[in-house]
Amino acid sequence: MQGTIIHYDELTRCGLLRDEAGRVRYFRREDLPENAVVADNLTIQVDVSEEGRPPVVPVTLTNPPVVPADEVLPVRAEVVPERYEPYAASEVPAQRGGWLNWPGSLIALAALIALALSGNEPSPRGGRTPALLESFWGILTAVMLALASYLFGSGTRRWLVRLLYWPIVLCTGMAFWMQSCDGFEGDTASETYLYLLAALFVAAYLLPYRRR
Structure with a gap:
């Protein structure tokens, strides 16, 4: 029997063809010659036994429904699990820190070093002047500067950075006042520290900043 292949599945080695009479029939790869090429829309000679191989009755739509162009067909919406929903614009995690924050961090670190070097200079009255870090307020200031960095x-x-700046200023003033009562005298390191403290204000309030 001669027919045209409608569909052939290589996995199942089965297919459908339309014979000369227009009937759709089922066939197997074993029904074809060994060297036969199988492809859709290819006309082949098939040895299909009429017994046990009833014709496949095709279902066709003589009058398919016409959907107007302006009519929207209902579409099933898939619910996306919450864990796969994209971040909202305000919730996108930014990069941690960034080079914009390094000036403030370096200024706070430099201020800590200048604070540690303030005082402990030879005194005209003999001996050495007290250091700022020898007081409780000086140590507290150093801890807060390290935290600010x-x-x-x-x-x-x-x-948080801006809130921390003012306790640093307060503790600095208390350290200078308490140590001055014990003979502390200003030196190059303490002057540099005060300049760095002003620069830290600029970094906390005026310089660009990237939050994580």
């Missing part, structure tokens, strides 16, 4: 570098919320 870390906060700048890590890109934490900017209001």
Whole structure:
């Protein structure tokens, strides 16, 4: 029997063809010659036994429905699991810190070094002047400067950096006042520290800042 292949599945080695009478029939690869080429829309000679191979009745739509161009067909919406939903614009995590924050971090670190070098100079009255770090307020200032350097570098919320600046100023004033009562005298390191403290204000309030 001669027919035209409608569909052939290589995996199942089965297919459908339309014979000369227009009937759709089922066939197997074993029904074809060994060297036969199988492809859709190819006319082949098939030895299909009429017994046990009833014709496949095709289902056709004589009058398919016409959908107007302006009519929207309903589409099933798939629910996306919450864990796969994209971040909202305000929730996109930014890069941690960034080079914009390094000036503030370096200024705080330099201020800490200048604070550590302030005082302990030869005194005209003999001996050495007290150092700022020899007082409780000086040590507290050093701890907060180290924390400020870390906060700048890590890109934490900017209001925390600004909030920390004022206790640093307060503790600095208390350290200068308490040590002055014991003979502390200003030197190059203490003057540099005060300039760096002003620069830290600029970094906390005026310079660009990237929050993580």
